[in-house]
Amino acid sequence: MNFALRTAAAVLLLGAASPALADIKIGATVSETGPASSLGDPEAKTLRMLVEEINAAGGVLGEKIELVAYDDAGDPNKARTFATRLIEDDEVVAIIGGSTTGTTMSIMQVVADAEIPFISLAGAIEIVDPVQQWTFKTPHTDRMACAKIFENMKAAGVTKIGMISGSDGFGASMHKQCLQIIGDYGIEVLIDETYGPNDADMTPQLTNIRGKEGVQAILNAGFGQGPAIVTRNYGQLGIKTPLYQSHGVASKAFIELAGPASNGVKLPGTAILVANLLKQDDPQYAVVSAYKKAYEEKTGSPASTFGGYAHDALRLLVDSIGRAGKAEPAAIRDAIEQTKGFVGVTGVVNMSATDHLGLDLTAFRMLEIKDGDWALAQ
């Protein structure tokens, strides 16, 4: 009976095989499988592709990069274990990862204790506000999406809106952050409706909004199928007030789900969605089209915003290692913080001691759906 216990102990002692001779080791833990795999899968593919690319071009500081990537399946507990493993066992100089806010939050504590720079791929503003010394992130925040939408509304003279939000994590978070900044744009919410993540019909909520006197625009904060249903119901009810969607549905799948009713819908999206619409003199043109082309050739699937986050994280990290002049965690951290004018797929990054995100509103493009495809809105 005790044999099994001894075997268990022996396996525990031996553990994983000893690490290979190190070049510059960069660690990653993303959610390749599990509920967040639509984020983690393109992220992991992007990281692997870019490391190959960078090494083929001679690496950084004359050394090759070795990527140690684990799949945390979206489980924060696993993410924490893998972060510990990356730092203690693989002895990486920096970590990229945390596809979701939950996994990021549990990695943040580990990197803070071990003093290893960490670039997160998750959306929540709490990751960089308040600023944590060792944590950075590349994705724009919900608050920035709200700001972009309100900026557009303000320019169109809209001052009174109706809101309809999903009650899931994304919808609730965006709803909260939109309300925090809406006053800065002189816009007020006259009517505030919600729907459940699995609801199949939002006609009642939209009828309420339609019936409300003075509503000049409708904003739908949501993720997944909800916004597509809202858009279809919006079309069925023949509502004339303009509809704004969030960056949560900035994908081709949304246009297909929502059907013809989606024509005229406006939403903030990233440059990669409209790569073919970017002008040659756009600052992001070269980076976005190069990444899109390489990714689509390598994987055969369309490039996504999420892969873009991973692209920016790795490029930013390698760029910082180059500027630091040595592959030491503290030096790399300082170099990341001093990043200025780094052009990524998501936007132009200017970090500082008080801003570990470094993006401004130009990271978002206001898009409009026209004839079943994206167009740049004005």
Next chain:
Amino acid sequence: MRLSSSKHLTLLVLAAIILIAPFGFPSNFYYRIGSLIFVNGLAVTGLVILIGFAGQISLGHAGFAGIGAYACALAPQYLGLHPALAMLLGTALSAAIAWLIGRPILRLQGYYLAVATLGFGILVSMVLANEAPITGGPDGHEVPELGLRKLLETIGLDLSNAQFWYAFTGLFLLAGTWLALNLHDSPSGRALRALHDSEIAARTVGVDVTRYKLSAFVLSAVYASLSGSLLALMNKFITPDAAGFLHSIELVTMTVLGGAGSVPGAVAGAALLTMLPQVLTVLQDYEHMILGLIMMLVMIFMPSGLVPSLSRLLRGRT
């Protein structure tokens, strides 16, 4: 009564392994894996009492782990409780809930009981995910520092964070194992095992079936709750995944893989399923396939689980 004679030996061997293993640890990562094995092992020991001793299935025990975990996250914030007291509160709450829901649902048997407990687990994780203003929702909630490590430092016992949690969770596992082993040989344990084999026979010889089933359910809920609390305090962060359906299944798998009726089997099952994913990362894309294959092979060739099958094999040789 073989186990009775080897009870102290089992405890001794377990204690020795916990004590000696760190000498072979190259880094803190191994302490972390050890602590995770102990935390899972604790919950699985509870399930051994419920599934192995009493013969009742539960697919919702992660729900109790979630209650224990969120008690440590929320009680310090809203009630101003010390995390250690929050852990006790979570345990009491889990026991009370287990007692309340156990009374009606333990009348069910087999599949019906499985589905009822499954429903309970999903309910807990849904409440934790949906009550975002209180629980932080799917993005999780921070858990305060237990502070015991600092206390130990002042009396001259200087442990690193990973070492402290290894020792602390190890002690809990030892205590849990000791309790379960004692229960196994006690009159109550025999009553439980009697109703495992045949409820009718047990009732005929005067065993209060309802009461014993309920006690086993409550006790296993306490184990799960403590394991959830420890995980939350160790990670200092918790998300509703801790209460999730997948975690429940993982716990039952560990129980069955190790050997449902065997207390050391609980630790072996927890150790196997905690370590394998770490060892198998070298296989990259085939990781999940190999993990499934190993689990299938264990169940095909060792149908009564790792520890009982291996010990039978060893006894056969001597």
